[in-house]
Amino acid sequence: MDTTLLTMLAVLTSAVVLVLGGVITHLAYRAARRNGSPVMRRFAAGFGLVTLGLLLGGGVHQLLGWSFLGGVLLQRSVTALGFGLLVYSLYGHADTETARA
Numbered sequence: 447m448d449t450t451l452l453t454m455l456a457v458l459t460s461a462v463v464l465v466l467g468g469v470i471t472h473l474a475y476r477a478a479r480r481n482g483s484p485v486m487r488r489f490a491a492g493f494g495l496v497t498l499g500l501l502l503g504g505g506v507h508q509l510l511g512w513s514f515l516g517g518v519l520l521q522r523s524v525t526a527l528g529f530g531l532l533v534y535s536l537y538g539h540a541d542t543e544t545a546r547a
Contacts, residue, residue: 460500467497488535495528 471494478486503521506512512520 460504463500464497467493467500471497485535485538488531488538492528492531492533492535495531496525497528499524499528 471490474486474490474493477483478490499521502524503517505517506520507514507517
């Protein structure tokens with residue numbers, strides 16, 4: 447495949463992931479505010495970090511001139527933190543409302 451086409455597809459798929467990740471983060475945040483659940487707050491923050499990882503990885507490479515691998519390392523580090531927070535929100539210390547269910 448042509449490099450230009452691959453670059454366009456990479457940018458397009460990244461944009462779709464950013465939009466969908468942003469929507470999921472927003473919906474989880476609204477749910478957390480609605481019911482006051484600490485678990486949902488952590489879940490929203492985890493999805494926010496996963497989405498932010500993608501934005502930061504590409505951003506530092508394109509805008510700040512970091513190397514491609516430096517951007518990938520930043521992206522994967524922030525994404526790993528986000529997934530860790532997601533796991534913690536699902537299996538960590540449950541609030542009393544969730545513990546009773």
